[in-house]
Amino acid sequence: MRTNLIWIGILFNTTLLACDVCGCYMGILPYDNQSSISFMHRYRVFNGYRNYQHHYRYFPDGAYKTAHGSHPADTTITKNYSSKDYESFKVYELRVKYFIHKRIELNGIIGINSNRSKEDSMTYRHTGLGDPSFFIGYHLIQPSLESQFKHRLIGGLGVKIPSGNYYAKTSEGIRLPYLMQPGTGSVDYFTYVNYVLGIKKLGLSTTCNFKYNGTNFYHERMGNSITNFTSLFYKYSGKQIAVIPSLVMYYEFTKGLYQHHEFVNGTRMNELMLGIGTDIYYKNFGISFSAQRTLMQQTVPENLRSVGRLTVSLNYNFNQRKYLIK
Numbered sequence: 646m647r648t649n650l651i652w653i654g655i656l657f658n659t660t661l662l663a664c665d666v667c668g669c670y671m672g673i674l675p676y677d678n679q680s681s682i683s684f685m686h687r688y689r690v691f692n693g694y695r696n697y698q699h700h701y702r703y704f705p706d707g708a709y710k711t712a713h714g715s716h717p718a719d720t721t722i723t724k725n726y727s728s729k730d731y732e733s734f735k736v737y738e739l740r741v742k743y744f745i746h747k748r749i750e751l752n753g754i755i756g757i758n759s760n761r762s763k764e765d766s767m768t769y770r771h772t773g774l775g776d777p778s779f780f781i782g783y784h785l786i787q788p789s790l791e792s793q794f795k796h797r798l799i800g801g802l803g804v805k806i807p808s809g810n811y812y813a814k815t816s817e818g819i820r821l822p823y824l825m826q827p828g829t830g831s832v833d834y835f836t837y838v839n840y841v842l843g844i845k846k847l848g849l850s851t852t853c854n855f856k857y858n859g860t861n862f863y864h865e866r867m868g869n870s871i872t873n874f875t876s877l878f879y880k881y882s883g884k885q886i887a888v889i890p891s892l893v894m895y896y897e898f899t900k901g902l903y904q905h906h907e908f909v910n911g912t913r914m915n916e917l918m919l920g921i922g923t924d925i926y927y928k929n930f931g932i933s934f935s936a937q938r939t940l941m942q943q944t945v946p947e948n949l950r951s952v953g954r955l956t957v958s959l960n961y962n963f964n965q966r967k968y969l970i971k
Contacts, residue, residue: 677797678747678787680965683740685958691732691949732824732949735759736775740958746970748784753777758809758827773827776809780835788843795843805833811861823865823902830861846882851875868900870914876922889924895937916942916951931960 738756745751759772780803788795809828813821823829835856842849852874860866878891894917901912920937938953 678744678784679962680743680750681741681960681962683958683960685736685738685740685956687734687736687738687954687956689734689954690952692730692952693950694730694948730764730949732762733760734824744965744968746968748787749970750782750784752780752782752803754779760825760827762822762825769821769825771813771821771825771827773810773813774808775827776805776807776829778803778805780804780837782837782839788841793845795841797839797841799837799839801837801839803835803837805829805831805835807831807861811863820863823863829858829867830863831859831866833858846880848878848880849875850878864905866903868903870897870899872897878922878924885928887924887926889926891922891924891935893920893922893935893937894918895920911948913943918951918953920953929962929964931962933958933960 736756736758738754741753743751755777756775757772758775759770761770762768780801782799782801784797784799786796786798788797807828807830809826811823811826811828811830813826815821833856835854837852837854839850839852854870854872856870856872858867858869873896874893875895876891876893878889881888881890896917897914899914900908901914902909917940918937919940920935922933922935924931924933933956935956936953939951942951
């Protein structure tokens with residue numbers, strides 16, 4: 646199996662996305678300064694080869710759910726660069742945010758990863774508990790409720806704990822490729838800054854994240870990464886309902902994979918995504934959805950191209966009035 650195909654997808658597992666760090670990444674919204682609990686599902690897919698195929702799909706056969714039955718071979722493409730090849734990554738997460746002070750929030754994320762890949766007749770699938778992340782955010786600037794011009798600035802620090810399985814094996818006793826492992830086996834650290842600007846019903850939010858990745862037992866290490874998530878949104882609000890459509894942009898850069906201090910060619914990630922999103926709030930409940938398509942990516946022809954990603958979450962927000970620290 647080609648090295649580039651094996652390793653291109655691990656960037657999703659080891660890069661903590663900027664929009665997934667901050668609990669209020671969509672802007673100055675209802676309950677964005679309140680404790681909350683949420684369930685989030687994320688899906689990302691790689692399908693089609695650079696310079697070999699012009700058609701690629703969000704849901705190639707078997708990428709999201711297991712395909713049943715057989716499919717006839719496509720004789721219009723070569724076996725080495727099949728349009729049926731893919732790498733897909735699904736995450737199911739429980740997220741908790743708790744304010745111990747009106748300016749200090751504690752966050753925890755724990756998830757189950759379901760990863761799949763297919764190249765010709767070789768298919769990998771594995772599902773397991775992922776690495777949890779914990780981080781603390783401090784609200785440096787809080788918006789004034791009286792002013793129509795509002796802005797918020799949050800800075801934070803976090804750590805990812807290597808408690809997920811990173812040594813899963815096939816039935817033959819061979820360790821699965823790193824991208825198929827639900828865990829990474831390394832302690833990683835990250836810092837982020839989120840700035841939100843709101844004028845009446847129009848808003849802009851941007852989050853920048855820097856991640857420093859450690860090395861695991863197998864001497865595997867992802868290079869450090871930088872990500873940015875920016876959204877332009879508009880708020881429609883009623884008595885108990887708020888609808889916030891948005892235009893979203895996501896950028897990530899990761900140096901790539903190192904094994905025994907040697908760089909693995911073809912693993913660098915440099916890409917830009919653009920898409921739309923919607924947040925809907927009713928009383929204390931909220932639902933969010935976003936979809937992004939890859940506009941630009943820097944890779945080599947033998948790599949699967951990044952198609953895009955989908956995110957959906959359900960949230961419950963508390964009417965918090967008291968804090969542990971006054």
